[in-house]
Amino acid sequence: MQFVDVILPIPIPQLFTYSLPNDLYTQIQIGARVIVPFGKRKVLTAVIAKIHQNPPQHYTAKPILEVLDIIPSVTQIQVTLMQWMADYYMCCVGEVLNVALPSGLKISSLSKIQIRPDVMWSVIKLTEQEQKLIQSLKKNEDMSYDEASEALGVENVYHIIKSLIAKEVILVFEEIREKYQPKIQKRIRLTSEYITETNLKALTKKLEKYPKQQDIYLAYLKQVPVFRDWTLNEEGCNKEILTKDITLSNSALQTLLKNAVFEEFEVIISRFEEYDANKEIRPPVLSLAQKKASEEILDFFATKDTVLLHGVTGSGKTEIYIDLIQKVLVSGAQVLFLLPEIALTTQIVLRLRKIFGNQMGVYHSKFSDNERVEIWQGVRQGKINFVVGVRSSIFLPFDNLGLIIVDEEHETSYKQHDPAPRYHARDMALVIGKLQNCKILLASATPSVETFYQAQQGKYGWVSLKERYGEALMPEISLVDLTQERKQKHLKGHFSQTLLDAMQTALQKNEQIILFQNRRGYSPYMACKDCNYIPKCSNCAVSLTYHMGEYELRCHYCGHIEPPPKKCPACQSVKIETVGLGTEKLEDDIKLFFPQARTQRMDLDTTRTKNAYQQIIQSFENHEVDILIGTQMISKGLDFDKVSLVGIFDADRLLHFPDFRAHERAYQMLTQVSGRAGRKKDSKGKVLIQTNDVEQSLLHKVVLNDYEAMYAIEIEERAYFYYPPFTRLIKITTKHINRGLSLESANFLAQKLMSKLGKARVLGPEAPLIHKIRNKFLFNILIKIERENIDLKTVKKFIYEQVEDILTEKAYKQVQISVDVDPL
Numbered sequence: 001m002q003f004v005d006v007i008l009p010i011p012i013p014q015l016f017t018y019s020l021p022n023d024l025y026t027q028i029q030i031g032a033r034v035i036v037p038f039g040k041r042k043v044l045t046a047v048i049a050k051i052h053q054n055p056p057q058h059y060t061a062k063p064i065l066e067v068l069d070i071i072p073s074v075t076q077i078q079v080t081l082m083q084w085m086a087d088y089y090m091c092c093v094g095e096v097l098n099v100a101l102p103s104g105l106k107i108s109s110l111s112k113i114q115i116r117p118d119v120m121w122s123v124i125k126l127t128e129q130e131q132k133l134i135q136s137l138k139k140n141e142d143m144s145y146d147e148a149s150e151a152l153g154v155e156n157v158y159h160i161i162k163s164l165i166a167k168e169v170i171l172v173f174e175e176i177r178e179k180y181q182p183k184i185q186k187r188i189r190l191t192s193e194y195i196t197e198t199n200l201k202a203l204t205k206k207l208e209k210y211p212k213q214q215d216i217y218l219a220y221l222k223q224v225p226v227f228r229d230w231t232l233n234e235e236g237c238n239k240e241i242l243t244k245d246i247t248l249s250n251s252a253l254q255t256l257l258k259n260a261v262f263e264e265f266e267v268i269i270s271r272f273e274e275y276d277a278n279k280e281i282r283p284p285v286l287s288l289a290q291k292k293a294s295e296e297i298l299d300f301f302a303t304k305d306t307v308l309l310h311g312v313t314g315s316g317k318t319e320i321y322i323d324l325i326q327k328v329l330v331s332g333a334q335v336l337f338l339l340p341e342i343a344l345t346t347q348i349v350l351r352l353r354k355i356f357g358n359q360m361g362v363y364h365s366k367f368s369d370n371e372r373v374e375i376w377q378g379v380r381q382g383k384i385n386f387v388v389g390v391r392s393s394i395f396l397p398f399d400n401l402g403l404i405i406v407d408e409e410h411e412t413s414y415k416q417h418d419p420a421p422r423y424h425a426r427d428m429a430l431v432i433g434k435l436q437n438c439k440i441l442l443a444s445a446t447p448s449v450e451t452f453y454q455a456q457q458g459k460y461g462w463v464s465l466k467e468r469y470g471e472a473l474m475p476e477i478s479l480v481d482l483t484q485e486r487k488q489k490h491l492k493g494h495f496s497q498t499l500l501d502a503m504q505t506a507l508q509k510n511e512q513i514i515l516f517q518n519r520r521g522y523s524p525y526m527a528c529k530d531c532n533y534i535p536k537c538s539n540c541a542v543s544l545t546y547h548m549g550e551y552e553l554r555c556h557y558c559g560h561i562e563p564p565p566k567k568c569p570a571c572q573s574v575k576i577e578t579v580g581l582g583t584e585k586l587e588d589d590i591k592l593f594f595p596q597a598r599t600q601r602m603d604l605d606t607t608r609t610k611n612a613y614q615q616i617i618q619s620f621e622n623h624e625v626d627i628l629i630g631t632q633m634i635s636k637g638l639d640f641d642k643v644s645l646v647g648i649f650d651a652d653r654l655l656h657f658p659d660f661r662a663h664e665r666a667y668q669m670l671t672q673v674s675g676r677a678g679r680k681k682d683s684k685g686k687v688l689i690q691t692n693d694v695e696q697s698l699l700h701k702v703v704l705n706d707y708e709a710m711y712a713i714e715i716e717e718r719a720y721f722y723y724p725p726f727t728r729l730i731k732i733t734t735k736h737i738n739r740g741l742s743l744e745s746a747n748f749l750a751q752k753l754m755s756k757l758g759k760a761r762v763l764g765p766e767a768p769l770i771h772k773i774r775n776k777f778l779f780n781i782l783i784k785i786e787r788e789n790i791d792l793k794t795v796k797k798f799i800y801e802q803v804e805d806i807l808t809e810k811a812y813k814q815v816q817i818s819v820d821v822d823p824l
């Protein structure tokens, strides 16, 4: 008897063993998807992790129902990687599988209805609508809920179906089907009979008598010149070309099909546009500095697996990537190019598409399931050798990677926060590098402290580019003293006179402006001028954000919406007004100061749809917009020619965020945003940072563009206070609607952890900054583990067991506990 251990896409800690029916025996391979029964009446798509002969000890193995893949969809390397991830990030391998596999590759079951065979029609009374549904069911044999609602022309059919089930007229069953649906194209070709010269000539003659059919025949020959080359008929032509042409008669086409002159057939086509591959291929002409950097990278790769490319904003890192990617692809290996966010892919993808054409795939969450499956399969089948994608593309089934590039490696969006696995795509790239023996290029103008530390230690190669490409100079960054301007009464709302003047000048010269407002979340909110009351979310410990456009208050954690109060609920004062400054408010103010200027916002609210980024970026590129106002989304990698001024609001808030990485983050954010200025011109771009504290030393590091000085201070503090890179952190969070219970369980867990790890290594529990989300109270425990002389695996195993233990205690069963390894 043969058995398989499978990974189920659900959060259970172990693999499950199933038996293998004899007829499936020869087909099975590791990584293949199978359908297995699980629980009552449930089936799941699982992935084979192991094939063996040992029956399970504690249960009888059920047989596998079906094998979905002859060629496994998941590679053996991926199975290993998923298990590694589960171990490292302290989660279930099923949770990893669940995010790794595009949902199009998971089976769905669809509820269908059918008439019962034994209905006593004479004794049953049906309503009009029920009768109507039964009529269509008699015609169709079975129907899905959606089909039923379509047949009845009503949206909600559940109550009708429920009633019919109660009357014992219909039954419901589950149909299992693959979610992924290939895109089908209908095509037309001449039947084989006419693929000889004599017969076709005879047909030509015959059709002279039927002008409408002749038109179609001629239209076909125009598309498919078979007289020139008979083999062309094999592929025929897209049926749509003939049916969409309004000068052609559809019924004539039907006649030709009926008379077997033409035949119809179907082909599977790609969902992605065809791009003329390699037409514009040109090796990028690298500047001397770029060339030197590229050579240094390759030299380092001879002895090191990982290189940090530390190049200032606008130094032309992308051209260096292109050079390297071409070299790797020519050698026959695959390349993965990771970007932190979709916002960024738009511009870069356009640039890369011209060079790499169809061998390049793009992978991110704004694609549909079906599209993602096609990229997955393209990589698996070797049609796509190069993928540009966001963090989830580390899960693609590469088996021969030569290079992974992690652009803007310092970006926090590489880390997945929820749900598990809470992985970091950059760190996973390093692991994949080891598994596939491939090289890793980490790149940034502002590397993370952790990465720079590794480069300083000589673990990574370090290649530095200090100048911008071409004529472009680094922007001139200055601080604007808000305190001073406030004293002199020069402030207009949130705008300093200095900034307004600079904006005026730029607009006069027909140059573009970017205004940066850190995160949309904190503002604007409402507050009562008399009693200071602030409307808060009833479910979460955050103030509600005021949205002017929709005239509503919204919670950015749970989505709760309510109308803004007209009077203060606490003191009944009518002086309840908006405070703070969001992107929306900024845009509104600008309209007052510069009524002629064309403005555009780019934030979470304006970029919900698939093409929104692209549209905003394009209209800014085409200079249909003068002022772009945005959150951190605009700070990353965007490259515009005509931006001469960048204005930054509320830099102080970035600095005072209670987090040990606050200064690092602030430096990165401010430098990256500044980097959008003056990227093409020989005249310097200008950056104005508005602050209440012009003495702040970190801001001066930004002004001087002195990354290394910032790093020197940061690394000293990290060493002193035992933070990464000198330690590893694990954060455990308890969550429960009862605050007392949440705290109690956290205390209990912390005690258990301390008993073995010691007090110095276990901090907390402590309520986080936002201590209540969706009505649940949170408490954090932070564990610090030194990097040397300790067995991380053993420590993690111990922590995992303590968490499991707590969850078996009756009192704490309902508490949710999540574990975040290397939290950000």
Ligand code: ADP
Binding pocket: 284, 285, 286, 287, 290, 311, 312, 313, 314, 315, 316, 317, 318, 319, 469, 637, 639, 679
């Ligand atoms: P970075 O990513 O380092 O901030 P980019 O790669 O976006 O910089 O390059 C900045 C600008 O300089 C881009 O507009 C790019 O097209 C241009 N550029 C860089 N290198 C070259 C090159 N070798 N040839 C032509 N244009 C270049």
Ligand code: ZN
Binding pocket: 528, 529, 530, 531, 532, 533, 568, 569, 570, 571, 572, 573
């Ligand atoms: Zn009040």
Ligand code: ZN
Binding pocket: 537, 538, 539, 540, 555, 556, 557, 558, 559, 560, 774
């Ligand atoms: Zn809320």
